Amino acid sequence: MTTQAKGLTATPPRASRFRFALVDVWVLTKRELLHWIGNPWGIIIGLLFPVLMVLMFGFLFGGAMSVPGGGSYFDFLMPGMFAMTMFFGVESTVLAITTDASKGVTDRFRSLPIHASSVVLGRCMVDMLNSVLALAVLMVTGLLLGWRWNGAWEHALLAVGLLLLLRFALLWVGIFIGLSARNAQAVSALQILVWPIGFLSNVFVDTSTMPAWLGAIASFNPLSSTATATRELFMNPGAQGDTWISQSAMLLAVAWPIVLLAIFFPLAVRRYRRLNR
Amino acid sequence: MSASDFAIRAYRVKKNYGKSTDGPGLNGLTMEVPRGTIHGLLGPNGAGKTTAVKIFSTLLRLDEGEASVAGYDVTAEGHRVRERIGLVGQYAAVDEQLTGWQNLEMFGRLYRLPLKQARLRAEQLLGQFGLTEAGSQQVAKYSGGMRRRLDLAASLIVSPEVLFVDEPTTGLDPLARQEVWQAIQSLKEAGTTVLLTTQYLEEADQLADRISILKDGRIIQEGTPDSLKSSFGGDRLDITLLTQEDASSAAAILRELGDGGFSVDEANNRISVPVSDRTGSLLRAASAFAASGLEPLDMVLRRPTLDEVFIHYTTRSDYRDTKEATQA
Numbered sequence: 016m017t018t019q020a021k022g023l024t025a026t027p028p029r030a031s032r033f034r035f036a037l038v039d040v041w042v043l044t045k046r047e048l049l050h051w052i053g054n055p056w057g058i059i060i061g062l063l064f065p066v067l068m069v070l071m072f073g074f075l076f077g078g079a080m081s082v083p084g085g086g087s088y089f090d091f092l093m094p095g096m097f098a099m100t101m102f103f104g105v106e107s108t109v110l111a112i113t114t115d116a117s118k119g120v121t122d123r124f125r126s127l128p129i130h131a132s133s134v135v136l137g138r139c140m141v142d143m144l145n146s147v148l149a150l151a152v153l154m155v156t157g158l159l160l161g162w163r164w165n166g167a168w169e170h171a172l173l174a175v176g177l178l179l180l181l182r183f184a185l186l187w188v189g190i191f192i193g194l195s196a197r198n199a200q201a202v203s204a205l206q207i208l209v210w211p212i213g214f215l216s217n218v219f220v221d222t223s224t225m226p227a228w229l230g231a232i233a234s235f236n237p238l239s240s241t242a243t244a245t246r247e248l249f250m251n252p253g254a255q256g257d258t259w260i261s262q263s264a265m266l267l268a269v270a271w272p273i274v275l276l277a278i279f280f281p282l283a284v285r286r287y288r289r290l291n292r
Numbered sequence: 293m294s295a296s297d298f299a300i301r302a303y304r305v306k307k308n309y310g311k312s313t314d315g316p317g318l319n320g321l322t323m324e325v326p327r328g329t330i331h332g333l334l335g336p337n338g339a340g341k342t343t344a345v346k347i348f349s350t351l352l353r354l355d356e357g358e359a360s361v362a363g364y365d366v367t368a369e370g371h372r373v374r375e376r377i378g379l380v381g382q383y384a385a386v387d388e389q390l391t392g393w394q395n396l397e398m399f400g401r402l403y404r405l406p407l408k409q410a411r412l413r414a415e416q417l418l419g420q421f422g423l424t425e426a427g428s429q430q431v432a433k434y435s436g437g438m439r440r441r442l443d444l445a446a447s448l449i450v451s452p453e454v455l456f457v458d459e460p461t462t463g464l465d466p467l468a469r470q471e472v473w474q475a476i477q478s479l480k481e482a483g484t485t486v487l488l489t490t491q492y493l494e495e496a497d498q499l500a501d502r503i504s505i506l507k508d509g510r511i512i513q514e515g516t517p518d519s520l521k522s523s524f525g526g527d528r529l530d531i532t533l534l535t536q537e538d539a540s541s542a543a544a545i546l547r548e549l550g551d552g553g554f555s556v557d558e559a560n561n562r563i564s565v566p567v568s569d570r571t572g573s574l575l576r577a578a579s580a581f582a583a584s585g586l587e588p589l590d591m592v593l594r595r596p597t598l599d600e601v602f603i604h605y606t607t608r609s610d611y612r613d614t615k616e617a618t619q620a
């Protein structure tokens with residue numbers, strides 16, 4: 016009994032607080048994983064949806080598409096779809112966050128003696144894991160259907176890194192929006208908005224085929240930079256461009272997520288602390 | 293009593309939401325709840341009950357004034373407060389997608405229990421609240437009563453110093469209601485302070501040591517259930533008649549006797565007369581009825597119910613300041 020008490024006081028408070036924070040994040044991540052087990056169809060449908068889109072765009076529309084600079088549309092499409100999948104992840108983040116907030120689960124967590132960031136970090140961990148899974152499923156699908164990357168392994172890994180970086184940045188956008196959304200209507204409005212924003216990019220078609228003004232907007236979509244950089248790293252067609260924005264895709268694929276993070280990370284954390292205020 | 297004898301203290305707490313749709317504000321809430329007591333916080337919808345509890349539980353920040361819970365300031369020492377409180381009811385929910393068992397284990401871990409202890413505690417609590425069998429079921433499939441018991445269990449993982457409970461027995465059958473009331477009573481005996489908000493005055497009457505009535509963001513009356521009933525003005529004589537005709541002739545007789553200010557419940561043919569001399573009034577009314585051949589079904593002398601007290605105070609516009617009206 017006494018030794019136990021001694022052991023407790025011997026731990027520096029800061030270190031034990033850090034350890035508790037890790038446990039909290041793990042417990043809250045586990046909670047989300049248990050949701051997957053409790054409702055496996057939700058996650059399976061979520062993983063299969065991008066596959067369905069690849070099939071739709073690859074086979075239904077693919078024949079009518081021409082890739083600037085030549086090459087197969089399928090090879091053009093796959094890196095775009097990787098980026099698109101990262102973008103669609105925002106929806107699930109927003110949905111999970113608003114569900115918790117509206118059901119009162121968030122308030123329960125906020126009334127516990129845990130650090131404010133643990134709850135959002137748990138969300139973050141599980142969404143990243145989900146995205147890694149989605150990306151893996153999509154890459155395997157691509158490989159089965161004939162997509163190949165021609166670059167080096169380390170470039171391919173870098174491409175995956177850039178994709179996950181985009182997802183990570185968008186996650187905080189999603190958390191912020193989810194905490195700000197007051198009701199289910201706001202969420203469904205957002206779910207509709209995701210589509211035009213996703214399509215207003217070079218994911219499915221090259222921006223040079225669009226009207227000039229629209230193409231300019233589309234190429235400034237962070238999604239476009241990540242898609243272009245991914246194409247470049249996988250050495251898939253569609254990476255070359257003659258504008259500054261497409262030539263700096265590599266730089267922008269890092270810069271955009273950092274800008275998004277710089278804005279939305281602090282906003283999301285503040286929102287969480289000041290919820291209902 | 294010294295400051296540390298109070299589990300909850302609020303001094304002129306003000307809270308103003310920008311938009312009224314966000315919730316009712318508080319307008320100088322002052323109250324004190326001694327440790328180890330059950331305190332009822334009553335008020336009509338929109339009085340600010342939930343707002344007050346959210347401020348006490350650090351979910352919401354106050355604009356002005358001071359509030360402390362378990363001896364810690366809710367603004368400056370929120371973390372210390374959160375270590376010592378539990379929330380039950382509409383303020384906070386369990387995770388519907390998890391099983392009861394998974395919920396309790398999770399909350400146990402978040403209350404800093406080691407894994408083994410968290411599991412042990414989860415099992416204990418499931419047993420204590422009759423949920424052992426349902427423990428492996430998803431909460432979404434629970435009945436209302438099961439959910440409420442799980443809710444209560446989740447907030448008792450580490451016994452809190454102060455427990456905030458909202459309408460704990462809504463939708464429960466009488467037996468389950470008794471069980472929840474007993475659970476709350478035994479918490480009090482173990483030293484927990486309970487702040488109970490409810491629409492059911494019977495619940496407050498049964499459980500609360502003291503009651504505060506909240507209206508428009510401030511306390512308008514405070515006292516023990518008994519003192520509130522007395523302050524409302526004495527006893528009532530309830531006379532129930534067989535028919536509506538009988539009821540109106542009884543009313544006429546009472547008017548002649550000078551027992552004014554009575555109210556008539558036409559649906560039940562019941563007349564309720566405020567009386568000052570209990571037996572005198574009863575005898576007068578009874579003999580007058582006998583003389584005119586009226587035979588009431590029922591004549592009962594009773595104390596005012598908390599419902600009547602509540603309706604009286606919350607519908608009155610000229611309420612006085614809390615302190616003057618208080619007598620314990």
